[in-house]
Amino acid sequence: MDNDKIEQIIDKHNSEAGSLIQILLDIQSEFHWLPKEALNRVSEKLHVPMSKIQHITTFYKSFSMVPKGRHEVHVCMGTACHVRGAQRVLDTVQDQIGIKPGETDVDLKFSLETVNCLGCCALGPVMVVDGEYHGNIAPAQIVDTLKIYE
Amino acid sequence: MPRINSSAELEEIRKDILSSRDPDKPCITLCSGSACQATHCKKVAAALEQEMEKQGLKDKVHFRKTGCHGFCEKGPIVVIYPEGICYLQVKPEDIPEIVSQTLMEKKVVERLVYVDPTTGEKTTFEEEIPFYKNQERLVLGPNTKIDPKSIEDYIAVGGYQALPKVLFEMTPEQVIAEVKAASLRGRGGGGFPAGVKWEAARNAIGDPKYVIVNCDEGDPGAYMDRSLMEGNPFCVLEGLLIGAYAIGSHEGYIYVRQEYPLAVENVTFAIKKAEELGFLGKDILGSGFDFTIKVHQGAGAFVCGEETALIMSLEGKVGEPKARPPYPAVKGLWGKPTNINNVETWANVPLIITKGAAVFTSIGTEGSKGTKIFSLVGKVNNTGLVEVPMGVTLRDIVYKIGGGIPGGKKFKAVQTGGPAGGCMPEALLDMAVDFDQLTKAGSMMGSGGMIVLDEETCMVDFARYFLNFLADESCGKCTPCREGVKQMLKILTRITKGKGMKDDIELLEELAEVAGSSALCALGKGAPNPVLSTIRHFRDEYEAHINGGKCPAYSCKELISYYIDPDKCQACMSCGKKCPTEAIDGGKNLIHMVIQEKCTKCGSCLEACPARFGAVRKISGEPVPAPVPEEARTIVRKSKQI
Numbered sequence: 001m002d003n004d005k006i007e008q009i010i011d012k013h014n015s016e017a018g019s020l021i022q023i024l025l026d027i028q029s030e031f032h033w034l035p036k037e038a039l040n041r042v043s044e045k046l047h048v049p050m051s052k053i054q055h056i057t058t059f060y061k062s063f064s065m066v067p068k069g070r071h072e073v074h075v076c077m078g079t080a081c082h083v084r085g086a087q088r089v090l091d092t093v094q095d096q097i098g099i100k101p102g103e104t105d106v107d108l109k110f111s112l113e114t115v116n117c118l119g120c121c122a123l124g125p126v127m128v129v130d131g132e133y134h135g136n137i138a139p140a141q142i143v144d145t146l147k148i149y150e
Numbered sequence: 151m152p153r154i155n156s157s158a159e160l161e162e163i164r165k166d167i168l169s170s171r172d173p174d175k176p177c178i179t180l181c182s183g184s185a186c187q188a189t190h191c192k193k194v195a196a197a198l199e200q201e202m203e204k205q206g207l208k209d210k211v212h213f214r215k216t217g218c219h220g221f222c223e224k225g226p227i228v229v230i231y232p233e234g235i236c237y238l239q240v241k242p243e244d245i246p247e248i249v250s251q252t253l254m255e256k257k258v259v260e261r262l263v264y265v266d267p268t269t270g271e272k273t274t275f276e277e278e279i280p281f282y283k284n285q286e287r288l289v290l291g292p293n294t295k296i297d298p299k300s301i302e303d304y305i306a307v308g309g310y311q312a313l314p315k316v317l318f319e320m321t322p323e324q325v326i327a328e329v330k331a332a333s334l335r336g337r338g339g340g341g342f343p344a345g346v347k348w349e350a351a352r353n354a355i356g357d358p359k360y361v362i363v364n365c366d367e368g369d370p371g372a373y374m375d376r377s378l379m380e381g382n383p384f385c386v387l388e389g390l391l392i393g394a395y396a397i398g399s400h401e402g403y404i405y406v407r408q409e410y411p412l413a414v415e416n417v418t419f420a421i422k423k424a425e426e427l428g429f430l431g432k433d434i435l436g437s438g439f440d441f442t443i444k445v446h447q448g449a450g451a452f453v454c455g456e457e458t459a460l461i462m463s464l465e466g467k468v469g470e471p472k473a474r475p476p477y478p479a480v481k482g483l484w485g486k487p488t489n490i491n492n493v494e495t496w497a498n499v500p501l502i503i504t505k506g507a508a509v510f511t512s513i514g515t516e517g518s519k520g521t522k523i524f525s526l527v528g529k530v531n532n533t534g535l536v537e538v539p540m541g542v543t544l545r546d547i548v549y550k551i552g553g554g555i556p557g558g559k560k561f562k563a564v565q566t567g568g569p570a571g572g573c574m575p576e577a578l579l580d581m582a583v584d585f586d587q588l589t590k591a592g593s594m595m596g597s598g599g600m601i602v603l604d605e606e607t608c609m610v611d612f613a614r615y616f617l618n619f620l621a622d623e624s625c626g627k628c629t630p631c632r633e634g635v636k637q638m639l640k641i642l643t644r645i646t647k648g649k650g651m652k653d654d655i656e657l658l659e660e661l662a663e664v665a666g667s668s669a670l671c672a673l674g675k676g677a678p679n680p681v682l683s684t685i686r687h688f689r690d691e692y693e694a695h696i697n698g699g700k701c702p703a704y705s706c707k708e709l710i711s712y713y714i715d716p717d718k719c720q721a722c723m724s725c726g727k728k729c730p731t732e733a734i735d736g737g738k739n740l741i742h743m744v745i746q747e748k749c750t751k752c753g754s755c756l757e758a759c760p761a762r763f764g765a766v767r768k769i770s771g772e773p774v775p776a777p778v779p780e781e782a783r784t785i786v787r788k789s790k791q792i
Contacts (some may be wrong), residue, residue: 021449025408059468059625061450062408070376078370079565079601080527082615087707088752092730095750116452116619118409119373120185121527122222122534133188139752140728 005030008063010045017046021056024063028065034071063081069104073097073148074128078117081124085138089125090114092139096146110149151302153428155436157314160305167306174232176211176253179294180240181227182382183218184374184412191226191241197242203247211253212671214303216292220535221281224264229276229294237262244628265529267553281532284550286513288521289497290374290537291780293381297735298416301423302386310429312503317437318391326352327394329499331507333519338364338492338566339596339672341518341585344499347489350479352398354487357400360481361488363390365406365413366460368452369568372599374523374535379406379413382497385421387430387443389496392503394441397489402443405460408450418445445772452569452623456671457490460626461558470625471671477674493522516538520586522598524566526552529559529604538583545579548602549790558791559604560705563687564723567596569616569623570676572611572683592683594676600746608705609688610695614642620673632673634665638681647708650696654758655685700771707751711768714755716741721785725755725766741783746774 002106008027013019020042027038034057043050057063075090097110104111120126123135127145134145154160166415179196180192195215202208206525219227224238230252237248237259246591251257264273266280276294296303304310316325330345351359363386367375379386392401421443424430453459454469461483463469482488498520502510510590511519518540524547526536531553538547546565548554555561563573566583572593574581581587583729585595603612617639626632638661641654662678669675685692694700701709714725714734719741726734726742733749736742742765744755759766 016466018464018466020465021463022447025447025449033673054467056449056466058446059451063449077619079372079569079599079615080533082370083528083601083603083607083612085753091750092752095730115409117186117370117373118184118370119367119376120188120222121373121525122185122225124527126188135188136287138754138757139730140754140758145732 003037003041004012006041012041016043017048020046020048021060024053024057028063032068033066067108068102069108071110071130073110073112073146074115074118074127075101076116076118076120076124076126077114078119078121078124080117080121081126086097086125088139089101089127089137089142092142093127093146096142110146151427155428157318160310160314160435164285164305167302170722171306177214177229177231178211178248178385179216179229179254180227181219181294182215182512183222183225183377184410185222186225186227187412189225189239190226193242194226194228194245195244198249201245202253205249205254206254207249211757216296218535219294220287220290220537221279221533223531223533224611225424234275236264236274236279238264252771262448271792274788280553281534281536284546284658285537286521286539288501288513289378289385289494290523290535290700291561292385293377296382298381300417301384301420301427301429305381308504309384309500310388311390311645312500313391313429314397314435314437315503317435317439317737322396322398325392325503328507329396329502329604332502332510333517334495334502334510335496335585336491337498337522337595340622341595344491347479347491348393348396349475351399351487351489354480355490356480356485356487358401358486358514359397360483360486360488361390361394361397361399361402362464362488362494363402363404363496364455364457364460365410366448367406367407367493367597367598368623369599371477371527371601372525372568374525376407376410376413376561377535378493378497378523379410380416383413383417384424384496385500386493387420387424387753389499390452391429391494392499392754393439393489393564393743397487399489400440400442402441403464403483404445404675405448405454405464406446411594414445414447417667421433421445447448449776451625452619453625453671453673455671460468460490460670461488461676463515464635468625470627471673475668480771484683485637487490494598503542515582515584517586522583522595524583526599526600526602528565528601529555529607530602531556536688540584541582543580543582544574546601548579548584552602556601556602559606562603562605563608563609565601565603565612565680566599567676567679568599569596569619570679571599571672572679573603573687575613575687590772592686593679598643604703606703607701608646608701609691610642610686611646611701611703611706613680613684614639614646617642617677622676624673624677628670628674630665631671631677633667634661634669634676635642637661638665638678641674642681646706648695648699648702648706650692652696654658654696655689655692655711668736694771698771700738702770704768704770706770710751710768711746711754711774712744713747713767713769714742714744714759715765715767716783718763719785720763720765722732722760724758724760728754730754736783739785739787741778741785743777743783
C-alpha cells in the first residue's frame with residue numbers, strides 16, 4: 001500500500017477533523033476500498049477515534065471495507081429502471097456471476113453493487129461495468145455483455 | 151479576462167462579448183450531460199471536431215458542448231443555430247453527413263430529425279418538437295445555449311444581471327421582500343417559502359451564518375438538480391450569492407451527491423472561474439461584499455438530503471437527522487444560523503431579481519408560483535426533463551409533452567414525490583399539478599420526480615420497492631421508522647409472494663398511521679405514503695394477491711409462470727436461444743415448452759418470441775396447463791406436406 005498517497009490525501013484536507021468524510025472518499029477512490037492501515041493513519045492524524053471512523057464507513061454506502069474485484073458491476077435500481085424490469089436484470093446478473101449485491105467473487109473478478117439512481121432514466125434498465133454504460137439492457141443480453149470481461 | 155471591479159465594468163464586458171459574437175455565425179451544439187455521456191456523446195464530439203478540422207470549418211463554425219437539453223430519450227442531441235435544426239440520437243458515423251450537408255450546404259439530414267411516433271410527421275426545428283413546444287423553460291432554457299465551462303456564455307445570455315442589481319441597488323431586506331413577494335417555494339421537497347426561511351436566518355442571532363446548496367438529489371428517478379448543476383452552475387452560484395447577501399452570510403457550501411462526478415467537476419470549475427473574475431471572494435464586483443464557497447461530496451446516504459442530516463454530514467459526522475426545532479435557520483452548521491435550499495430553488499432566484507416578483511407570480515397557481523422542472527420517466531415515450539408552469543395538468547405532461555405510453559400499453563398511474571410520495575391513478579389525470587393539489591391527492595411534489603406506470607407495473611410490488619428503499623436508507627435513529635418501515639416491508643413482501651394474510655391491508659394501514667405520526671424526520675413520516683396511496687387507489691390489486699394468489703399486472707415473480715401456447719408455437723427456437731438458463735425444452739419442428747423448475751422468470755422468452763406468433767404468455771392465479779403429449783409435439787409444415 002502506498003503510504004505517501006495516504007499522507008498526501010490527508011494533508012490536502014489540512015488534517016481537519018471536519019473533512020473526515022472527504023478524506024475517506026479520496027482514499028476509497030484511490031484504492032477502491034478502505035485498507036485498515038489507511039484508516040489507522042487517518043485516525044492518528046485527525047485525532048478521531050477508530051470507533052467513529054467505523055461508524056462513518058459503515059453508515060455511508062460509498063465505502064467498502066473489503067477489496068473490490070477487477071470489474072465493478074453496478075445495476076441501477078432507480079424507480080424508472082425498476083418499472084422497466086431492473087429486478088430481472090439484477091437476478092440474471094446474480095445468476096451469471098454467482099454473487100449478491102455488496103459481494104465480490106473469490107477470484108476477485110467481479111464486484112456487484114446496486115445503485116439507487118444514476119439519473120439516466122431514459123436508458124433504463126441500466127447496468128454499468130467499470131464505468132461503461134449498458135442502457136436498455138435485457139436479461140438475455142447479459143451473458144454476452146459480461147463475457148468480455150476477464 | 152481581468153477581474154471585474156464594478157457594475158459598469160461588467161456591463162462593458164457583456165457588451166464586448168456580445169459584439170464579438172456574430173449572431174449569424176453558425177453554431178453547432180452537442181448535449182454533453184451525464185445521460186448523453188452514457189450514450190457516448192464524447193465519441194460524437196470527437197468525430198465532430200475531427201470532421202470540422204478536415205473540412206476547414208474550425209474558424210467558421212462555433213462548436214459548443216452544452217449541458218443537458220432535457221430530451222434524454224433522444225440523446226445525444228445536436229442543434230445547429232441560427233436555424234435551430236435539431237438532430238436526435240446522433241452517432242459518430244452521422245457526423246460527416248451533418249457537416250457536409252447542414253453546415254456547408256444548409257440542407258437538412260432528414261433521417262436524423264424528430265419523427266412523431268404516432269403520426270410519422272417529421273419536425274426539423276427544435277422549438278417545434280412537441281416535447282419542447284409545450285414547455286416553459288425559464289430555468290432550464292439556458293442549458294441548451296451555454297457551455298457550462300464558459301462564464302462568457304453565461305454572461306452573454308444575461309447571466310450576472312441580478313447580482314449587481316442586488317449588491318448596488320437593493321438592501322438585504324429588499325431582497326428578502328422581493329423573494330417573499332415572489333412566493334418562491336422550496337423545490338426540494340417540503341415546498342416551504344424560501345423568503346420566510348431567509349428572513350428567519352437573517353434575523354437569527356449568531357455569527358458567522360452559512361448558506362448551503364442541497365444537491366444531494368437522492369430521489370430515484372429525479373435528476374433535474376444534477377442537470378442544472380452540470381449545465382448551468384453559474385446560475386446556481388449567482389442565486390446562492392444573492393441569498394448570502396440577503397441573509398448576511400459570507401461562507402457557503404455546495405453539498406453534491408457522490409454519484410454526480412460531472413456536477414462536482416463543473417461546479418468546481420465554475421467557482422474557480424467566478425473567483426478569478428471577481429464574482430466570488432473578497433469585495434465582489436467592488437461592492438465590499440465577501441463570499442466564498444466550498445464543495446462537499448456526499449458519501450451515499452439518501453437521508454442526507456434531509457437538511458439536518460446534511461448538516462451533520464457536512465460536519466464530517468454520520469448523517470443522522472435531528473429533531474426540529476431548533477431549525478437550521480437558528481442553529482444549523484456548527485451550531486450557527488444556516489439556510490439550506492436545493493439547487494432548483496437557488497436557480498430561480500436570479501430570475502426573480504431580474505424579472506421582478508410580479509412577473510414571477512404571473513406564472514403558476516394561487517399557492518404555487520413560477521415553473522417546476524419534472525423528470526418524466528418510466529413507461530413514457532419521451533423520457534426527459536420537463537419544465538412547465540405550476541398548474542399544468544398531469545394529462546398534458548404525460549401525453550402532450552411525454553407523448554403517452556409506449557407500445558400501446560394502458561396507462562395506470564403517475565408516481566410523484568420520490569420514495570415517500572404517492573400514486574395518482576387515471577381518474578386524477580386532469581388534476582392541476584402544484585404543491586397543494588399533489589398533497590391533497592395523497593402524494594407530494596418532492597423534488598419533482600414523475601414516474602409513469604403502465605398496466606405491467608404491479609402496485610403492491612411498487613409499494614414494496616419503495617419500502618425496501620426506505621428501510622435500507624433509514625438511518626435507524628428513531629424506532630417508528632426503523633421498525634415500522636421494516637414491518638411494513640415484511641408484510642408487503644409476503645403479499646407479493648402470494649403469502650399475504652387476510653388482515654394484512656388493515657395491519658399495513660395501522661402501521662402506516664403510527665410511523666407517519668411519530669417518526670423523527672421526513673423520511674419516516676413520508677414512508678407510509680407509498681403504502682397508503684396504493685391501497686387507496688389500487689386496493690383491488692392487494693386483494694387479488696391476498697385472496698386469489700394472483701398478480702393482476704403479471705409482474706410478481708412468485709405468482710407468475712411463463713407458458714408457451716402449443717397452438718401458437720411454431721418451433722422457431724428463438725426463445726430457446728435467448729433463455730439464459732436453458733429452461734426451454736424443444737427443437738426443430740418440436741413445439742417448445744418451458745421447464746418450470748429451471749425457469750428464473752427473466753422474461754427473455756417472451757421478448758424473443760416473434761410478435762406474429764405471440765406464443766409465450768404469462769399466467770397468474772391459475773395452474774400452468776399440462777404439457778402437450780410427446781406424440782403431439784411435432785409440427786408438420788405445410789410446405790413439406792405438398
